[in-house]
Amino acid sequence: MKSKSLLYLILFSALVAGGASCTKLIEEFKSELEEGSTNVDPAGLLITAYTSLNTPYQQEQRWVMQEISTDAAMAPTRGGDWDDNGMHRAIHLHTWNADNGYMNNTFVSLGTAIYNATNVLRFSPSQQQGAEARFIRALAMFDMLDLYGVAPIREGASLEDFRIAPEVLQPQAAIEYIEKELNEIIAQLPNSDTKSAYVANRNAAKVLLMKLYLNKGAFLNRQAPTFAAEDMNKVITLAKEITASGFYSVSAAGKYFDNFAPDNDTKSTENIFTLFNKNGERGGNVDRTWNTIAHYNMRPGGWNGWCTLSDYYDKFAANDERRGIYYNYPADTTSNRSKGYNRQNVGFFAGQQYNWSTNEPLQARNPANTPLIFTREVTIRTSGATLETAGIRPMKYAFDYGVTGQRNNDWVVYRYADVLLMQAEAILRGGAGTALEALTLVNSIRLNRGVTPFVSLTLDNLLDERARELYWEGWRRQDLIRFGKFLQAWQEKAADPDPKTLVYPIPSQQIAVNPNLSQNPGY
Template sequence: MKLKKLVYIALIGSVVTSTFSCTKLKEEFKGELEEGTSNVDPGSLLITAYNSLNTPYQQEQRWVMQEISTDAAMAPTRGGDWDDNGMHRAIHLHTWNADNGYMNNTFVSLGTAIYNATNVLKYKPSTQQAAEARFIRALVMFDLLDLYGVVPIREGESFEDFRIAPEVLQPQAAIDYMVKELNEIMEGLPANGPRTAYVANKNAAKALLMKIYLNKGAFLNRQSPSFAPEDMNKVISLAKEITATGAYSISAKGKYFDNFAPDNDEKSTENIYTLFNKNGERGGSVDRTWNTIAHYNMNPGGWNGWCTLSDYYNKFSASDERRGIYYEYAADTTSNRKKGFKRQNVGFFAGQQYNWSTNKPLKARNPATAPLVFTPEVTIRTSGATLETAGIRPMKYAFDYGVTGQRNNDWVVFRYADVVLMQAEAVLRGGTGAATDALGLVNSIRTNRGVPVLASLTLDNLLDERARELYWEGWRRQDLIRFGKFLQAWQEKAADPDPKTLLYPIPSQQIAVNPNLKQNPGY
């Protein structure tokens, strides 16, 4: 009961964070909080802060805005399914406005996480608990800055009195705040490796600092980002520090999907920071990784929705294990493993699909006589014979058949392969090191993925390598903006006529309740 009440208090606080009416609710909330201060367990509040990351990150909200807005993913309307008043189509077509549901839902979820993290700091947490909470807050601030260009935050008096509107940090101030926070908490964080990557740790803080320094120029000038040598050298230095711990290595050949498996907390050699999912304990939302893409007749069955584009799929060679393999893992209780059928069960699903228990070809649902063949061709509005089958479906997280309910796959936020690729990019962008050094870093990944090494490295083929390595992990939009390609045309999306789309609009609902928020240009 105590934990339930703590969660309730945190949720009420998050609602009040995003609205400024209901004065009596504010007074009652504050009174209850003050009355129970001596009984509040900061450890329970910290768990609430961690849990508040699940919804925006695990293939929902923040993930949608980062991936479906790009060439990597699309949520086509399939007849009457997946229409939602055009909300999904608008994200891919870059025709969103400030009233699109994803604008407000994501903004509120990220703001809730910031509130929950800050709330931990009120109740005498240990040094490590405080450091973990501040890491969570910095991570979410980074995404708010990336998506919306500003960061609303409640601290001090505005955290205590909800009649005071949250301060809104502009890009440079937000960058300075995050860098200061992460450096201050570094010593208080544990030096956890892949086995406990779900706990905020030193290397996670360093990976986040790398992201900040690498994207700093884009955050300050999205149309014409610049990359200061001192920032690139910080990226390189932090990458070397992470490597020097000896805690991480690029997954061996055939082991790429260990990073996303139901027991990835035991198998991964790359995961630096993850979101905790454990059946019967805590977690949630990771099931969306299957539900959003799987056809109704597959096992696991899903909602038959999202897909990738054929041009993106064609970036992979046939030998690239990242494109899809039969992956043997203990939680696969189907005959695919037991009887040795060895049908592909992870990666990009294209062509005829099979029942992993009987090894028989699957059929579609409507018409039931049609073979379930996922086609590369897909339009943003599908109909007719290919209504259910259009589009190649990526499934990166191997399905956990061993449990009913919440699956055990921890969601990956930061991974060592990304650190290596960021280091290579920083060298190419003017940091200390030779082009051959950057090439060697990228080829160290490619060799383990079963593809030939590159003869040379350019920004263009580095971006393609990031597309292959990090597909559907929530980084594609950020990468395209940093590389100057987000406004270009791609399949089912014309070139953007206005650079305003380099930022999402501030949700109308938020501007209405926070006078410190100003709408982004062009909206």
């Protein structure tokens, strides 16, 4: 009975997330649960809720909408590859519409996470299990609010009767709901450290609250955000509480990529909340961090797709550890490590690439015998001699050669460095603290990354520091909107003619099945 009920729950969650209904399935589903609801294990449902986050977060869906829409990332069409009816190009160019595949796929995935988390609460979870589920729900609702400007949720009657459309919370109501949820559950969450970062914990809830307060003004007025001193002081207080827990420190020099390593669950000093990936157990999609950027002839071969832009790459000093190093880690079983070639294996891949078995220069595949030299120059449509080589390729998660199948790198959602950067920003935006205090916070990160400390701190160089520290972690769009720069022109993207792009359209498919949804202005 338990396994069949759980199967219904998993299959049904995507359907109900958007408000669609299927009478026969609903009746079978409800009958099954009513017949033996005491046999439904809330622990299993909680794992399902956690796993719901892997697809939108791990360099797919939500990640695409947060990064490829910015100056940090692009998915160029390479000849006939990566065209997909212009879906990827539209995200970078800000020419998307409500029928773009990313709109609906991400909406459904986040809606599924919200539903799966809420569903845990129906089956008598322990106090901690219920708190973890509510954290997952709050996280997914925050993303909905950030991306689409609304937060749908099924509770009460609509959770029991799927013919009732989900409620849709507008920005102020969504902010208040998320804030209330997090404040109610913090004390019920485990007070765990970096070794259990894949479990929702008190400090993770505090980081989410920090992000809520810091972005509140942008969520309420995206064209002209305001930053209330009260909200900024809450950000600062929460940051100090996280620091006072004693669990975290900025990674030491040479250890930045520990946060993203296959064994980051044991060696990171920064990770506050992560998504679990373990070979043979659970997880998924973390391989996309490699596949989306790697050339076919690299080891392992990838799909030769996404890249960054040279202006973004140029934000990094040559000696900035974050730009790229040879990272010595146990799961590297190639000759690059065993024979001491020590070729760069993490960070931004630019210039000539090498075979990590022979240490010989790699060649492109088409045109054949062309050196595999990743170039600074890239256009959103590439062809000819640079078809396979255009664009600098960021790789943040060191590849796990030690396993076949699912890699063991846990995906980083929240890190301590982000906490310090948000604290500094809140001070600059009028919160309690001095300019020197904010500067010291940022320089504590820069010194450990091997770069010269700032002499002074402004919003502009703080935004650039966030670009360096948090590249390809899924925050760039949110940052650019908060700093008032998302509508500006950058490489391969003209200035936005219409501020409607500060929020994504509600997917057409979702409006068709949920009468409580209405399209965002301009779409």
